Amino acid sequence: MRRKRGRFIVLEGGEGAGKSTWAVFIRDWLQSQGRKVVSTREPGGTPLAESIRKVLLEGRDHMPAESELMLMFAARVSHIKDLIEPALMSGQDVVCDRFVDSSYAYQGAGRGLRRELISALERMSLQGLKPDLVLVFDLPPVVGLARVQRRGAQDRFEREPLAFQTRVRREFLRRARLAPRRYRVIDASQPLEKVRVDLLKVLEKTL
Ligand code: Z5A
Numbered sequence: 001m002r003r004k005r006g007r008f009i010v011l012e013g014g015e016g017a018g019k020s021t022w023a024v025f026i027r028d029w030l031q032s033q034g035r036k037v038v039s040t041r042e043p044g045g046t047p048l049a050e051s052i053r054k055v056l057l058e059g060r061d062h063m064p065a066e067s068e069l070m071l072m073f074a075a076r077v078s079h080i081k082d083l084i085e086p087a088l089m090s091g092q093d094v095v096c097d098r099f100v101d102s103s104y105a106y107q108g109a110g111r112g113l114r115r116e117l118i119s120a121l122e123r124m125s126l127q128g129l130k131p132d133l134v135l136v137f138d139l140p141p142v143v144g145l146a147r148v149q150r151r152g153a154q155d156r157f158e159r160e161p162l163a164f165q166t167r168v169r170r171e172f173l174r175r176a177r178l179a180p181r182r183y184r185v186i187d188a189s190q191p192l193e194k195v196r197v198d199l200l201k202v203l204e205k206t207l
Helices: 019-032 047-058 065-089 100-110 115-126 141-149 162-178 192-206
Strands: 008-013 037-041 093-097 133-138 183-187
Touching: 008 019, 008 100, 019 037, 019 093, 019 133, 019 192, 037 065, 047 065, 065 093, 065 100, 065 115, 100 115, 100 162, 133 162, 133 192, 141 162, 162 183, 183 192
Parallel strands: 008 093, 008 133, 037 093, 133 183
Antiparallel strands: none
8 A cells, every 4th residue: 555645844944043942842743643753954864965064064165155055955965865755755754954945045045146046956956845834933133143152153154144144034034925835934033932832833733
């Protein structure tokens, strides 16, 4: 008998929005419904993609925006082929901390690369794969940056100025407006308990 394909749930948003925190919550919630869940992140998720992540986040050398974009997609192809697709095909749900929207937000709006360039790479790499639900955890960048600064050393993206983070935020919101059936925006500036209530409502309604 053919197994039903799993559901692909993506968490997006700026720094310190709480994506890692809520990815764990969503995994636990799905498991409590008897679902099998694979929890993963981008860039990363496979040994190859995790090596690329190191270069992308910790690298100190100058990196042209186009190189950054292509490395994101190089990691993504490995992630999709070796982890995401096999998990979905075997009926498991996949909860992913960041996916292709982050490329539009950071490399597109943030670094100024053309959208057509990103969508060409998206078509080639995703081959029609689309998340069933994209949760955009939205908050003013100053609030998010203050949260992550408390934990010390910053990566290449966290060191970008506020104007960059503001363009990133706007792009997530723009993309959410374009596809309201698959995207939900959650106010992540609220206290944790309030975010939890809003998130639970979305999960119960959409999944
Ligand atoms: N990137 C890209 O440029 N292009 C791409 O295509 C992809 C990624 C896929 C990955 O870094 C970087 O890669 C990312 C974009 C770029 N940029 N950065 N930086 P990452 O995975 O290391 O970082 P991140 O995705 O931004 O995650 P983060 O900084 O760890 O934030 P988070 O996961 O959203 O938040 P958190 O770790 O759950 O929470 C942060 C802290 O805030 C923590 O102490 C929480 O307890 C606290 N928190 C969370 N929510 C609340 C509320 N509501 N109230 C109070 N405190 C809270």
